[in-house]
Amino acid sequence: MATSAVDSFLPEALQFRPGAPLVDIGANLTHESFQRDLGDVIARAKAANVATLIVTGTDIEHAEHAVELAKQTPGIYATAGIHPHDASGWNSDVARQLKALHQQPEVVAVGECGLDFNRNFSTPHEQERAFEAQLALAAESGLPLFLHERDAGQRMREMLHSWRDDISQAVIHCFTADRDTLHGYLDLDLHIGLTGWICDERRGHHLRSVVKDIPLERLMVETDCPYLLPRNLPAKLKGRRHEPALLPWIVREIAQWHDVTETELGEATTRTAQRFFRLDAEA
Template structure:
């Protein structure tokens, strides 16, 4: 039985209660973050009311991947479809060892886990050295090839090296998505040339740093484009009302879809349907929404 949804109505102002025109898949939701511990049932209820019907919970290390799997199982009756990814983020690549590799391989055998990752390269902060990052990433490329599951990728300031490593493995791995893409045109085209998918977040909604992405959204084929919140991070800056605190959540995904649709010059419903179709095919999910539509919130 689903847990109570206390706080459902008092977190999002009425102006932010926006129901998407078609069911959405949030491909990157960090719901194991501590900020969701106090009101997760209400967060899930708000997502469902916003027509965000499927959530991919990001597993960035063993602990959070295991938590994501447990969360997907525990909330299987919340009126949503919840799945998980399992990987080691490049920030934590220094921790990679044989034991962690075995734990990840076991997680990838769980039916709730639909992708290997979040993994990749981050030469912006280098919390782990580039050599450590490449070693862990190479191993996880191998786990993706072994499991047959797609890759959920992270990359910052490492586009050239990322492309080199992916190119070397391209015949062995299947689908891969560069989540939270924020890089430049050349990097985007390099990823598209490798037949990769692209995930866009609220970064596009930020007038301070997202301008270049607005010029690129039309270059991404709809059958390669997916949408995500990356919550609780990257709260969109196009919201028409202030939010308590700065925590992002899946119920706000329709605002990101609205922004992308605007810059592509297409209807929101068309973009929503296309990104959901792409995400369901990518993660090998049922192509139809497994739950009846919710009607608690009206369209804004």
């Protein structure tokens, strides 16, 4: 069934299996677009040597769903947090539920949490309140942080600087900002997650000149699926939904601009992700 699913959905030109097993550190597999064929999506990921999937929990409901998926499927793990878009709903009950989720063995990071001053679906004050509380939960649990930031780099760095001695590791997922912001995060000893944004010549071209500034031991890769379908694909998909099986194409693009081979980049980012999320190397 897995091979049939791969063959029927992905055009042959997109069926790309790299030599090194990969870790997709940001897959939104609880998104409604995956409800119909999630099993096939996971099978295609395995066929593409995307051996490990970190499923993002952006609120209580999606985090609980991610944990259940991780319990059912080897090689899948979950994060649990409140996205800045949903920060207005932060309260003591949400904090209690998150704390319980962070004690589940399937949960490997606190998040997705952070600041988004681009859309401001929650006010900046609400976002900072929820983020501060989740920084405290990360410090208490010892789990690493899976962070979201848009147009809030300075404030994000200020808040992280205040907590840096108390939290363990943190990754800025789906990094899209400029060189100065990047180096501010690296100076805080943070990790960087890159997506298919770098494959977009319209808005991601600036990332190509800064990729080499990211040490391989600080770099991880992700799809952020179903969003951010790479624009470097050699064939069209049915629909516009992104999925983990396409991560090798993102790795190929990053490797080109980092001036390393795809295998080197794949092996390095997998080692980094396994260390960051404290995964078994065989996972």
